Amino acid sequence: MTQLPETTDKKLGLVIDLDTCVGCHACVTACKGWNTENYGVPLSDEDAYGADPVGTFLNRIHSYEVEPKGGGCSQTVHFPKSCLHCDDAPCVTVCPTGASYKRSEDGIVLVNEDACIGCGLCAWACPYGARELDAAAGVMKKCTLCVDRIYNDNLPEEDRVPACVRTCPAGARHFGDFADPNSNVSKLVAERGGIDLMPEQGTKPVNKYLPPRPKDQMQDMDVLSPLLEPVCEEPKGFLAWLDKKLEAL
Amino acid sequence: MHPAPSVIIFTVLSGLGFGLLTFLGFGLPAVTGWAAFFYFAIGFGLAVGGLVASTFHLGNPQRALKAFTQWQTSWLSREACLSTAALIVLGIYAFAAVFFGVTIAVLGWLGGLLSLATVIATAMIYAQLKTVPRWNHWLTPLHLLTLSLAGGAILAQQTAAALVLLLVAGAVQVLQWVLGDRRFAERGHTIETATGLGDRGKARLFEPPHTGSNYLLKEMVHVVGRKHAQKLRIIAFGAMIVVPLVLVALLPTNPFTAAIATLFYLVGAFASRWLFFAEAEHVVSLYYGRTATEAPYQPSHSR
Numbered sequence: 001m002t003q004l005p006e007t008t009d010k011k012l013g014l015v016i017d018l019d020t021c022v023g024c025h026a027c028v029t030a031c032k033g034w035n036t037e038n039y040g041v042p043l044s045d046e047d048a049y050g051a052d053p054v055g056t057f058l059n060r061i062h063s064y065e066v067e068p069k070g071g072g073c074s075q076t077v078h079f080p081k082s083c084l085h086c087d088d089a090p091c092v093t094v095c096p097t098g099a100s101y102k103r104s105e106d107g108i109v110l111v112n113e114d115a116c117i118g119c120g121l122c123a124w125a126c127p128y129g130a131r132e133l134d135a136a137a138g139v140m141k142k143c144t145l146c147v148d149r150i151y152n153d154n155l156p157e158e159d160r161v162p163a164c165v166r167t168c169p170a171g172a173r174h175f176g177d178f179a180d181p182n183s184n185v186s187k188l189v190a191e192r193g194g195i196d197l198m199p200e201q202g203t204k205p206v207n208k209y210l211p212p213r214p215k216d217q218m219q220d221m222d223v224l225s226p227l228l229e230p231v232c233e234e235p236k237g238f239l240a241w242l243d244k245k246l247e248a249l
Numbered sequence: 250m251h252p253a254p255s256v257i258i259f260t261v262l263s264g265l266g267f268g269l270l271t272f273l274g275f276g277l278p279a280v281t282g283w284a285a286f287f288y289f290a291i292g293f294g295l296a297v298g299g300l301v302a303s304t305f306h307l308g309n310p311q312r313a314l315k316a317f318t319q320w321q322t323s324w325l326s327r328e329a330c331l332s333t334a335a336l337i338v339l340g341i342y343a344f345a346a347v348f349f350g351v352t353i354a355v356l357g358w359l360g361g362l363l364s365l366a367t368v369i370a371t372a373m374i375y376a377q378l379k380t381v382p383r384w385n386h387w388l389t390p391l392h393l394l395t396l397s398l399a400g401g402a403i404l405a406q407q408t409a410a411a412l413v414l415l416l417v418a419g420a421v422q423v424l425q426w427v428l429g430d431r432r433f434a435e436r437g438h439t440i441e442t443a444t445g446l447g448d449r450g451k452a453r454l455f456e457p458p459h460t461g462s463n464y465l466l467k468e469m470v471h472v473v474g475r476k477h478a479q480k481l482r483i484i485a486f487g488a489m490i491v492v493p494l495v496l497v498a499l500l501p502t503n504p505f506t507a508a509i510a511t512l513f514y515l516v517g518a519f520a521s522r523w524l525f526f527a528e529a530e531h532v533v534s535l536y537y538g539r540t541a542t543e544a545p546y547q548p549s550h551s552r
Contacts, residue, residue, distance in 0.1 A: 002319045028458075053461050060458035062536055064440075068450040076455055079444060081536065090379065096326035097315035115315050118308015120468065121325055124250070127380045127443075129533035132464040138308020195445040198532065200437060201379055209445055 002095045004088065005104035011178040012106045012145055013085050013206035014165065015185045015194060019213050021172040023063055023078030027164035031059045031082075031143075034163035039148040040113050044136035056134045058082055058143045059164055066212075073216040080173070082164070083130035083143035084197065084205035085109050091122035091131060091142075099140070107179075107206060108147055113139045127201045150175075178206055250381065251471045252526035255305040260371060261518045263299025263332070264393060265511075266292050267364040268401025270339055274361025277407050281350040289343040291404065293336065296364075300332060324377055328370035335363035368397045375525075382436045383429040383529045392418075392425045396489070396518060403493055403510045411497045411510075419490035422521065426482060433530050434541060443535040454538030457546045469531035470545050478528060481520050489517025 035058055036042040045055035059082040067074045085102075089109050092100045099115035100122050102108070111122075118138040123131040131142045146162035149155060159166060165173040176185035185208070188194065194208030235243050270292040273280070280288055304310040317333070319326040339360035345351045369390050375381070376389035395418035402411035440454070441447030493510040500506040530539070537545035 002322045054463055062458045063456040064444055064446060064452045065455040066446050066449045066452045077446060093322040096319050096323045096329060098319050116309065117312045117316060123468065124378055125380060127532045129465045129536060133308060197445055198438065198443050200442060
């Protein structure tokens with residue numbers, strides 16, 4: 001059904017921390033792996049070992065260089081981009097067959113591949129390039145927020161998060177419920193000033209991005225500095241006796 | 250946007266077909282018997298041929314029937330429903346006119362209105378997309394509608410209507426080009442709003458996410474052939490508007506004039522529709538480094 005739900009009980013989504021993403025593409029690989037082996041048709045590749053390999057991916061990492069307005073060091077920002085599971089998802093309403101839908105229970109935007117005719121209009125309607133038509137299967141593929149992991153009781157609890165979040169070695173990806181103001185993701189967004197991408201498109205994205213901190217200005221104390229201070233200036237007790245004896249030798 | 254031949258053929262041919270069917274439905278000209286047969290055969294041939302061509306770009310055309318279900322939200326679904334309704338209603342009208350010499354005016358009017366609505370629904374598929382600023386404007390439905398009706402008027406040999414509609418369609422086409430060229434910048438979408446990095450400073454693409462191409466680049470970040478855009482605009486305008494206008498105005502009204510004028514119209518309309526897609530810029534190109542002066546990333550071709 002391509003009518004958007006008025007509200008959703010939960011708003012599941014991701015927080016992407018642009019300050020800590022190191023651009024390793026591990027999330028891309030984990031996503032491709034999980035979503036090729038599980039929900040829906042595989043994410044196919046064409047000419048995979050040839051001169052012009054192309055393939056379907058649900059997550060892509062761009063890298064940008066930002067030149068500060070007032071001068072100073074320019075900054076490299078690694079920028080993971082996947083479906084933002086928008087509240088006002090334009091990809092859903094344009095679908096002629098009802099294959100695209102947004103779930104009222106948790107807000108995840110999904111494609112029913114059995115109903116998709118592969119017209120590609122939803123990919124045109126998305127400002128973020130979050131949907132890719134699979135060349136082998138002829139159906140539209142997009143981030144499912146690993147819907148087959150997050151509710152999967154057969155997996156250990158720590159694995160019940162999207163594959164990209166589970167794999168990120170930098171802790172730059174966070175999964176949670178934005179409808180709950182006390183959730184990990186809501187708190188992160190509040191503390192760090194999480195932002196929407198291309199807000200002028202009016203899509204009301206659920207996923208939020210945490211802006212990178214300027215790295216050439218030290219604002220906070222280094223988190224490691226308390227650990228670097230000497231723990232004990234003068235030895236006491238047995239160590240003091242040993243110290244004295246060794247000194248005397 | 251990628252100018253897919255199937256979509257160009259579809260929108261031009263079915264636009265012309267439904268333009269002609271609109272006139273036939275409104276009884277311009279009021280034909281029965283063999284004359285009706287030929288007129289409706291051309292109208293249905295163009296409209297249906299176009300619709301069939303449109304299924305060639307589908308990944309899974311065998312499920313096309315499902316596209317009739319979501320008319321409440323989707324312009325593509327509305328187009329499917331309206332075009333089918335128009336063809337059925339006018340099919341009955343044509344059957345009565347051809348075989349019984351009877352014109353059922355009510356059906357004709359209804360079919361004419363449904364044909365008009367079909368062209369508008371087709372145009373709205375493009376006009377609704379906020380992601381393509383050049384299309385996201387009331388000029389888009391007006392552009393496709395006036396072109397469709399002008400072509401229909403030529404084929405229906407409605408000289409006065411053809412002259413007026415060609416003039417209007419020409420004016421709308423020029424406006425669509427001139428205003429369309431500015432719209433992306435006017436909407437204020439930039440790489441900074443796309444990435445949210447605008448408050449830090451000026452952003453540029455440092456590294457694309459992949460070394461090869463992908464669906465997004467092929468489908469929505471199409472950049473070929475823009476260097477010939479001005480020449481193509483002149484060819485399109487000359488063939489689609491100027492030549493048919495002169496032919497219809499100067500030659501006597503007969504099927505031969507209509508055929509020649511329609512051929513020129515089609516050549517121009519194909520060029521115009523190619524530009525409609527090739528010149529349309531999608532906002533996703535911003536993530537691939539598009540700026541006001543620089544083209545987005547394109548992979549180098551096979552080594």
